[in-house]
Amino acid sequence: MSQDMIAIVMFSGMMGLLLTGQRVFGAIGFVAVLAALFLWGDRGGFDLGFSAAMKLMKWYPLLTLPMFIFMGYVLSESRIADDLYKMFHVWTGGLPGGLAVGTIGLMVLISAMNGLSVAGMAIGATIALPELLKRGYDKRMVTGVIQAGSSLGILVPPSVVLVLYAMIARQPVGQLWLAGVVPGLLMAAAFIVYIVIRCRLNPDLGPVLPKADRDIPMAEKLKLLSAGLLPLGIFFVMMVPFVNGWTSLVESSAIGAMAAFLAAVVKGRMTREVFENSVRNTLGVSCMFMWIILAALAFGAVFDGLGAVNAIEALFTEKLGLGPWAILILMQLSFILMGTFLDDTAMLVIVAPLYVPLVGHLGFDLVWYGVLYTITCQIAYMTPPFGYNLFLMRAMAPPQIGMRDIYTSIVPFVLVMAVVLAIIMIFPGIALWLPNTIYGN
Secondary structure (H helix, E strand, C coil): CCHHHHHHHHHHHHHHHHHCCCCHHHHHHHHHHHHHHHHHHHHHHHHHHHHHHHHHHCCHHHHHHHHHHHHHHHHHHCCHHHHHHHHHHHHHCCCCCHHHHHHHHHHHHHHHHHCCHHHHHHHHHHHHHHHHHHCCCCHHHHHHHHHHHHHHHHCCCCCHHHHHHHHHHCCCHHHHHHHHHHHHHHHHHHHHHHHHHHHHHCHHHCCCCCHHHHCCCHHHHHHHHHHHHHHHHHHHHHHHHHHCCCCCHHHHHHHHHHHHHHHHHHCCCCCHHHHHHHHHHHHHHHHHHHHHHHHHHHHHHHHHHHCHHHHHHHHHHHHCCCCHHHHHHHHHHHHHHHCCCCCHHHHHHHHHHHHHHHHHHCCCCHHHHHHHHHHHHHHHHCCCCCCHHHHHHHHHCCCCCCHHHHHHHCHHHHHHHHHHHHHHHHCCHHHHHHHHHHHHC
């Protein structure tokens, strides 16, 4: 059997196992080890999984994952997000659609605290959604706002997904984080502009908060404003030493985790239950990521040995005659298609052995491509019929919000995200300016 055919059989077998409902790491790792056994015998098959595990255990930057996950769960479990929403409730309630605008702001800060979209969705659905519905906001508008806002968690640093991409693509995590800052803020600004314009044209979608709810003393307003400074303070305490070269990425992640823990202690919210839930959730999510990375390393090793990347490049460029940009667009479309039934980590693990080296061979910047991948994952999260965020929202939404409302609500936000994606593809400097400026100095 030719090397190309072996690669096709491996990829098809992996997709077939995934369609049966097997766990992602199990399907990918099984196909990788089985292929190694057939290709290189018992020794090759056993050594492949063992060497991948040893490489994973020696991967020092991997220590950032549990640190950032713990930081996010501490801040979430200690109800600091409640304080943030009260702040936005008072300060933005006077605008048309002001509470929806505040919800996007809340999601940006939650993203800077957590780095996972699931946390943003949970907080938005439990804190913001009931308040927005109670204030007379259109249910489809607010459902779309929370889904779109929660997707920022995988783009705004410290994004756990970008850490995973950095490890698989062998790119600097710090550069990827900095590359996600401006696109993330641009995405949030685009959501806000859409909400304000839409609510000005149709005030019934997002009525202004009654003056009685906004008429509170300035001293209390400023006190509420300080709630928003806490997560920003933690973010800067963690990032400034790293950007200036005073600490490594792992050391900065430890600083962030400790700062979040101390903030919860100072606020009197670090109870035994909060600590136990944070540690348990951190352990569960960290182990999940480690198993996925382990499977990805094994699968990628077999693909590298087969030369599958060169074969795919030859297929696109020589046999089909496609240019680099056409190939890149096809990659993005395939991400959106896979995102209808897979989450972001699964998509990355499945295609990383193929796409990441191919992107480098085509002459594109891998840091910039990491941002494109992440934005495409955001779009895929909300693409029917099986978008990840759609079902998360259905599980958390009240009974009056049906599946049809959820599907309809995301259409304008997906279009906004597609426009932002196109802008960043056309102008790579939007993503690369900050990392080039900081690391250049």
